[in-house]
Amino acid sequence: MDLLIELFSEEIPARMAAKAREDLKSMVTQGLVDAGLTYASAGAFSTPRRLTLSVEGLSSESRPVREERKGPRADAPPAALEGFLRSTGLSLDQLERREDKKGVATLYAVLEKPGRRAPEIIAEVLEATIRTFPWPKSMRWGSGTLKWVRPLHSILCLLSDESGAHVVPMSVDGITSTNTTEGHRFLSKGRFPVTGFDDYAVKLKRAHVVLDQAEREAAILQGAQNLAFAAGLELVEDRGLLTEIAGLVEWPVPLMGRIAEGFLHLPPEVLQTSMKEHQKFFSVKNPRTGRIEAFVTVANTETVDQGATILKGNLKVLGARLSDARFFWDNDLRVAKAGMGEWLEGLRPVTFHNKLGSQADRITRIEALARDIAPLVGADADVAARAARLAKADLRSAMVGEFPELQGKMGRYYALEAGETPEVANAARDHYSPLGPTDTVPTDPVSVAVALADKIDTLTGFWAIDEKPTGSKDPFALRRAALGVIRLVLGNGLTIGLSKLILSGFDKNREAVALINARWVEAGNPMTAVDMDPTVTSADLLAFFHDRLKVFLKDQGIRHDVIDACLALPGNDDLTLLVKRAEALAAFLKSEDGPNLLQGFKRANTILTQAEQKDGVEYSYGADIKFAETDAERALFAALDAAEKSITPAMRAEDFPAAMAAMATLRAPIDAFFTATQINADNPILRRNRLNLLHRIRAICSGVADLTRIEG
Template identity: 70%
Template sequence: MPDLLIELFSEEIPARMQAKAAEDLRQRVTDGLVEAGLTYAGAASFSTPRRLTLAIEGMLAQSPTLREERKGPRVDAPEKAIEGFLRGAGVSRDDLEVRDEKKGQVYFAVISKPGRPAEEIVAEVLEQTIRNFPWPKSMRWGAGSLRWVRPLHSILCVMTNDAGEAHIVPMDVDGITAGDSTEGHRFMAPGRFAVSSFEDYAAKLKRAYVVLDPEERAQAIWQEASNLAFAAGMELVEDKGLLREVAGLVEWPVPLMGAIDEAFLGLPPEVLQTSMKEHQKFFSVKNPKTGRIEKFVTVANRETADHGATILAGNQKVLSARLADAKFFWENDLREAEAGGTAWLASLDNVTFHNKLGSQAARIDRIAALAREISGVTGADADLAEQAARWAKADLSSEMVYEFPELQGLMGRYYAEKAGLPAEVAGAAQEHYSPLGPSDDVPTAPVAVTVALADKLDTLTG
């Protein structure tokens, strides 16, 4: 039973689209094959920044012959009814069979559809898949009409029979003719090479500095980055989302570790981690004794003669510029926090919460009143609950939260501490957003519980 190998080779596919695109390729091709009568034993899809790959095992060499019987009108039916049946069945009167039924003799049409070669079906299904691929965003290029996420350069489509003999499935999509060759790493092995099977393909890609499996790339990144951190007496901060994204940015991952400039180590660890993740796609490395983020790991897409020194130097220069901005935001915000945050609270009067519910300042007034009202039920101090409710949204006006919205609440806690507010107020600033989902922790401190309830009640009732 033949095996099938497909590769769609293009310019860089955005990392966030790769996993779904690989699954869409598998599902659409296999569904199309099965619908055409070609069953298979197994299928697996893979992605790298420049390619989508599908490997199918144990496929039928051709679709089975189909035999269909259609019951028609009675022999003595009007001629127009018989002619309509002939047209619908696609047969002539000589092809009909007459069979005895309870109500008399009836015409039957026996329709036989011969099987089709697998190559013909594969070419048809793959072309339709490529032309109708569900990219979230796509583009046209050159003079053609084909749309793809980035310019599509080549199509590899090879079938291998039981004897191990491989041949190209003949097809053409918008001037791109299917072949049996692909390319390796853009910089380290840019030449094309032919392949004959999935095993041959994966092995030759590895020799050409391309790790096909995204899970293998992610595992290699995590292992090497962890080793670099361990060797320096540090600990790599786990971030599965970032790991998946970075694995989609490189075909040959080479982790490199650098140090954060001493001038920025006073920033909150969450600020360092968020800035490096959002802007640079760096992993954070912390000192296990102090909890401070002191180093970072970046993942290069190639090996270099200087073992990444030039790449690392460039990354450190860009990182310092980014962290200088974060430090500027932090210092400005601290000055406002120490002044009581009055400018932040006043500015919320100009921020619309909902066009029928007024500004954020009006919302804060409602939450504060609710917090005082329900404090008796939650066992919280009424004055602290109201104070916490009035401070809880103050950081929405801060420069740091404007730059990194995901830090809202957390920065409110830091700023409350710097402003000398009670610990209960600072804790409520961070915890009142919780829980954000079924697996999230819920607040436990009475003041935090009170503000969280008041916030959510206002959201529900306005």
């Protein structure tokens, strides 16, 4: 049997459609399965006015269920017996009496539930789904009690098999199920019956409704690209906007219009953001100049004038929106050309955090940090400090006030208009990056210095006032800031010690906290002072970086225990060095020699550790080859000497693959040694010498990574 469900309503907000599709599918199918039905496949669909679910291969009835419940002993008090009878719905003579090996009689209830027909189950599951559907926001309408995202008009619920299609009888708040639906609001008239999903999809398309979200997206994208290409222009693709628009239309009709000449001088980001946020327009650019010169809007209907009236109305509204943007731009340019001092001064009363001061206070800290960081990343300290001073000035601009997502991007334009160098201007745009795992990492040294300073200040500031992420809560996006630092360091191959940067950030934030606390004291309302041990707090923040690094590297296929093995060695605040070591170790463990050598190392470490604990001494005073008795023992001495000569310079040169390769040569000698040699010999001199030899194995291998932390 196949099941078709459609819940037809007023327009569903586009942002809710994707989750609603998944919720409908999971709630209905899980409800059917819980009730004893099985199915082969299910698919959910949505348009602005409908949620649809198609279930194929549904069983016609649930299987009979036989359940056995153990009750009280036969001689149990009457109250216990009555409670068991109530819970089962049986009478005393319907219970079974069974005796165990000791002759103790116990009562059992055998409950048999016959199978139920699919329509009965479907009606119950669908009603429960509708009444408990998890819309982010819902409403009531008329005099009914039902809540839905928008007024629900009809329910289509149809079962079909070889004998034909049948309506599943049900009613929710006066809305009775039928086998009919309706098409496009304007391009189709009246309701029409359907006999199953295929018939439903075909008839909807005839009624100017494209049921599948993915199909609507593809049609919009192809149509928009064709319009742009025909005009010698290029569509600026935006997947998020495409998904949103496809959720707003049932019959997409792309239309292209030209932007008036008086707005073409505005930065492309301004035009694109204004049209996207206010009008849901795609931007169309001139590929030769990069200017945004046109737009594509998507109508939800066909018109006799091929959309001319729609475009005329859109252009009128767009003109008003872009006039506002031009006004903001012109006024911002006046401030920018005067050096942006007005904006910098305007940041003084803007609170960043009540314990960390204003945005102006924060800029002062970032400026000082950027000056410290600049030499470490190859940037000029004065230029980096200047860039840090101006990087956040655009936060007070009118354009960023209207479109906060343009912060940084507008800062670059304003810095250039103020006569700043491209390095300083680019830092304003780039210092927020990277914002996520796929965002581009800045590479210009000045931008890197300011970006690191910005994120280090954020992290050390909130650590200083004990506002750390807890569980899933991270209100100040500190995990994102830490990941940003990691990607900046690794993406640019920087060999810098994070500990030094963290301490520098803490020093500047401790001064800020002390100053702010003094201000509060003067005002008669002192804050609770933060008692912070810089060394302990720095170690805590460094551990946070290491946790974020594990998450980052896990996505690249490097196991957490490999990272732990490398973290255990000195220099773990140099992330680039740490990752190189981890990558080499991960590759080594995937090689043929890796797992075998690891087992040999662990065997040596276990024997040595047990002997040291038993004897109360440390066997680390140097093994002597003159006490070697077997060829395998002498071969291991030679192999350890050769490996040490190779590993030591390789580690000094940070050539970790070479160090791992040298360590791999120990695999065969260690295996042969354990096969041919008794470690705990009767002769105490031989035993001591061999335990000291095991110490050499542990010491040499542990110089590359702490292999005791590797699992398996």
